[in-house]
Amino acid sequence: MYRPNEDYLKLPGSYLFSTIGKKVNAYTEANPDKKIIRLGIGDVTQPLCPAVIKALHEAVDEQASADSFRGYAPDLGYEFLRHAMAENDFRARGCDIADDEVFISDGAKSDSANIQEIFARNSKIAVCDPVYPVYVDSNVMAGRCGEYDANSGVWSNVIYMPCTSENGFAPDYPTETPDIIYLCFPNNPTGAAITKDRLQGWVDYANKVGAVIIFDAAYEAYISEEDIPHSIFECEGARTCAIELRSFSKNAGFTGLRLAATVIPHDLKVKVEGTEIEMHSLWARRHGTKYNGAPYIVQKAGAACYTDEGKAQLKEMVATYMKNAHFIYDGLSEAGYEVYGGKNSPYVWLKTPNNMTSWEYFDYLLEKAGVVGTPGSGFGPSGEHYFRLTAFGSYQNSVEAIDRIKKI
Amino acid sequence: MYRPNEDYLKLPGSYLFSTIGKKVNAYTEANPDKKIIRLGIGDVTQPLCPAVIKALHEAVDEQASADSFRGYAPDLGYEFLRHAMAENDFRARGCDIADDEVFISDGAKSDSANIQEIFARNSKIAVCDPVYPVYVDSNVMAGRCGEYDANSGVWSNVIYMPCTSENGFAPDYPTETPDIIYLCFPNNPTGAAITKDRLQGWVDYANKVGAVIIFDAAYEAYISEEDIPHSIFECEGARTCAIELRSFSKNAGFTGLRLAATVIPHDLKVKVEGTEIEMHSLWARRHGTKYNGAPYIVQKAGAACYTDEGKAQLKEMVATYMKNAHFIYDGLSEAGYEVYGGKNSPYVWLKTPNNMTSWEYFDYLLEKAGVVGTPGSGFGPSGEHYFRLTAFGSYQNSVEAIDRIKKI
Numbered sequence: 001m002y003r004p005n006e007d008y009l010k011l012p013g014s015y016l017f018s019t020i021g022k023k024v025n026a027y028t029e030a031n032p033d034k035k036i037i038r039l040g041i042g043d044v045t046q047p048l049c050p051a052v053i054k055a056l057h058e059a060v061d062e063q064a065s066a067d068s069f070r071g072y073a074p075d076l077g078y079e080f081l082r083h084a085m086a087e088n089d090f091r092a093r094g095c096d097i098a099d100d101e102v103f104i105s106d107g108a109k110s111d112s113a114n115i116q117e118i119f120a121r122n123s124k125i126a127v128c129d130p131v132y133p134v135y136v137d138s139n140v141m142a143g144r145c146g147e148y149d150a151n152s153g154v155w156s157n158v159i160y161m162p163c164t165s166e167n168g169f170a171p172d173y174p175t176e177t178p179d180i181i182y183l184c185f186p187n188n189p190t191g192a193a194i195t196k197d198r199l200q201g202w203v204d205y206a207n208k209v210g211a212v213i214i215f216d217a218a219y220e221a222y223i224s225e226e227d228i229p230h231s232i233f234e235c236e237g238a239r240t241c242a243i244e245l246r247s248f249s250k251n252a253g254f255t256g257l258r259l260a261a262t263v264i265p266h267d268l269k270v271k272v273e274g275t276e277i278e279m280h281s282l283w284a285r286r287h288g289t290k291y292n293g294a295p296y297i298v299q300k301a302g303a304a305c306y307t308d309e310g311k312a313q314l315k316e317m318v319a320t321y322m323k324n325a326h327f328i329y330d331g332l333s334e335a336g337y338e339v340y341g342g343k344n345s346p347y348v349w350l351k352t353p354n355n356m357t358s359w360e361y362f363d364y365l366l367e368k369a370g371v372v373g374t375p376g377s378g379f380g381p382s383g384e385h386y387f388r389l390t391a392f393g394s395y396q397n398s399v400e401a402i403d404r405i406k407k408i
Numbered sequence: 409m410y411r412p413n414e415d416y417l418k419l420p421g422s423y424l425f426s427t428i429g430k431k432v433n434a435y436t437e438a439n440p441d442k443k444i445i446r447l448g449i450g451d452v453t454q455p456l457c458p459a460v461i462k463a464l465h466e467a468v469d470e471q472a473s474a475d476s477f478r479g480y481a482p483d484l485g486y487e488f489l490r491h492a493m494a495e496n497d498f499r500a501r502g503c504d505i506a507d508d509e510v511f512i513s514d515g516a517k518s519d520s521a522n523i524q525e526i527f528a529r530n531s532k533i534a535v536c537d538p539v540y541p542v543y544v545d546s547n548v549m550a551g552r553c554g555e556y557d558a559n560s561g562v563w564s565n566v567i568y569m570p571c572t573s574e575n576g577f578a579p580d581y582p583t584e585t586p587d588i589i590y591l592c593f594p595n596n597p598t599g600a601a602i603t604k605d606r607l608q609g610w611v612d613y614a615n616k617v618g619a620v621i622i623f624d625a626a627y628e629a630y631i632s633e634e635d636i637p638h639s640i641f642e643c644e645g646a647r648t649c650a651i652e653l654r655s656f657s658k659n660a661g662f663t664g665l666r667l668a669a670t671v672i673p674h675d676l677k678v679k680v681e682g683t684e685i686e687m688h689s690l691w692a693r694r695h696g697t698k699y700n701g702a703p704y705i706v707q708k709a710g711a712a713c714y715t716d717e718g719k720a721q722l723k724e725m726v727a728t729y730m731k732n733a734h735f736i737y738d739g740l741s742e743a744g745y746e747v748y749g750g751k752n753s754p755y756v757w758l759k760t761p762n763n764m765t766s767w768e769y770f771d772y773l774l775e776k777a778g779v780v781g782t783p784g785s786g787f788g789p790s791g792e793h794y795f796r797l798t799a800f801g802s803y804q805n806s807v808e809a810i811d812r813i814k815k816i
Contacts, residue, residue: 001617002528002620002678003530004528004690009680011693014696045479056468057465060465069454069456069661109700110699120410120412121413137697179410210410253477255480256703272411282416285416286549296665297665
């Protein structure tokens with residue numbers, strides 16, 4: 001008799017966004033004439049840039065003719081894209097990354113969920129709190145996280161590293177030693193960046209205790225300040241302890257096109273019964289067995305992001321969102337809020353006023369201003385009393401939202 | 409100290425296609441003037457059809473404008489595609505499948521590799537022998553298959569169901585009861601189809617013993633004979649025991665575009681501590697946590713396959729490949745070979761002459777005719793003394809290959 005994977009059944013329902021949806025619907029029904037402004041969404045709104053559109057049309061035309069038709073892509077990605085990424089995202093910044101250490105995929109969500117598979121089942125993970133839920137949930141599904149406590153919202157076998165205003169939203173080293181450490185900087189949801197010194201500290205720590213850092217760099221294009229690393233491979237020693245996740249979603253607006261990459265250096269290796277095993281080879285094996293490559297036309301679109309034209313257009317796209325982020329950040333500061341993020345990130349993270357819970361503030365903001373954001377507690381216990389607004393809307397809506405918030 | 413997933417390390421190297429590559433290279437170096445014809449390839453060669461190209465260009469243009477831009481797709485697929493598939497592939501054939509039972513994904517390889525995740529870790533799988541390697545390898549990676557015996561090429565904890573000319577390449581019920589049964593008809597690599605009666609027998613068997621059938625229908629568009637089911641849901645009772653995998657790779661040439669679907673009926677459910685659990689909800693959860701949807705432009709391309717224009721063009725594409733298959737099948741028969749497949753499938757499966765092993769015949773065919781195929785033993789022990797040729801090349805090459813084979 002077949003049985004389900006009971007680890008799946010341990011997952012609590014995804015109440016965060018469905019609860020938000022229900023509350024918004026109820027408000028809309030009760031106030032049909034009021035316009036809602038959504039600053040909770042993590043999806044982009046600007047269209048794909050002209051260089052990408054041009055590359056897509058050209059690649060589609062190639063697929064229309066037998067002479068230029070491309071079938072199965074190489075499992076690990078086309079050389080032209082692996083090279084462009086290794087060259088532009090890494091070697092141009094002084095990071096020692098070879099073309100064949102870049103694995104192309106259909107998204108950083110898939111990669112961040114799948115990467116745990118190449119590690120032992122009894123690995124202990126450490127995550128920031130608050131955190132992007134995929135890191136934890138994918139490990140729950142793999143049976144690594146123990147039991148869930150619905151009251152506290154924590155799993156018994158996960159190491160949580162609180163990130164609050166007290167530590168500048170950069171975690172302290174945990175007291176218990178983890179096997180796998182998930183770090184995301186610039187961070188979702190807090191919008192916090194990490195300095196190079198502090199990230200170097202994490203690399204040194206991981207090398208010392210024999211842990212791997214899964215470094216999610218999905219928001220690196222939003223970095224505007226000096227001394228904030230764009231890649232963990234800017235740190236010395238990262239080749240022996242780090243894996244980096246890259247995404248085209250937020251820098252190039254590929255959320256609906258799907259393209260990402262994972263970087264695993266050959267130096268990330270571990271001895272098993274006297275033989276050195278490269279984690280690179282395990283991930284290559286996973287790609288070869290469970291994946292058939294990202295679409296040719298999408299990989300061509302990705303390559304267009306690295307042309308001079310593409311680079312200039314993406315810079316402009318990011319600047320547009322950052323204009324919103326700055327406006328939201330400054331407006332909330334002026335209104336007396338304690339505000340974080342927004343400088344190197346499209347996310348603004350605010351402390352709720354008057355010690356409101358995250359959900360109390362959600363209701364308050366919806367009721368009084370018709371603005372929808374995301375309660376910080378939805379990302380983990382340490383997100384309580386915080387709230388996330390995103391810069392992915394239009395400038396006009398960002399301005400109007402801040403205007404309304406200032407008035408209440 | 410982090411550790412790798414040691415189940416990955418149990419996998420033997422993928423020697424099949426690398427060995428083929430090495431042998432072909434050696435031959436080419438020794439015979440630089442001789443033209444090689446490759447009939448081993450499982451990839452398509454015809455370009456995408458005009459209806460699909462048109463849909464892609466239109467969808468790309470939508471992504472170029474803020475008004476029509478689409479970001480994240482719904483995790484489970486756009487309604488327009490789920491509806492088109494449910495309507496055309498299932499309800500039009502009398503199969504009772506609802507739109508929301510169709511899950512859109514980036515490929516049948518991913519789906520066939522990932523589907524095992526929603527089942528208990530101690531599930532016992534049964535596979536045909538010979539078999540598409542992904543079914544077994546994905547279960548090895550999940551720790552379900554026991555130990556590998558390099559001499560016999562079998563895993564200690566897998567139920568193998570031999571498919572040979574003796575049973576018409578349709579497996580007999582296993583003596584040991586499995587939890588999960590993988591069936592693929594029309595079959596890769598044997599090209600065999602299964603009659604509706606015989607598939608109904610499997611559905612009845614699965615319902616009786618409480619097993620799930622993972623039915624891979626990737627080649628259903630190649631069915632030309634009556635009484636061969638295009639979907640397992642043509643069988644009575646399949647809604648309580650079956651999952652079906654669908655692909656756009658071989659019927660529409662999407663190997664480089666990536667689109668597929670998995671169908672899980674709501675009636676596929678199992679009791680856990682008194683509560684009925686739908687496997688549908690587990691797969692939905694997997695999509696929601698580990699996947700971000702297939703690209704909008706690719707889903708629009710998929711929908712174009714269901715327009716009148718698209719249907720006619722795909723029919724023509726499949727007919728072109730089938731013309732090759734028939735030519736290869738008939739030519740080999742005339743040359744005195746024992747030949748199978750090729751009638752409802754783009755694969756022709758031949759018995760090697762003079763009791764040659766699959767690899768001996770590979771060498772013989774390469775040396776004497778300059779034709780490259782795939783040794784049957786590479787798909788499993790019962791594939792020994794068989795050989796696979798595919799119809800995905802050009803007609804001209806198929807004709808020349810058969811001409812050369814006839815001459816030796």
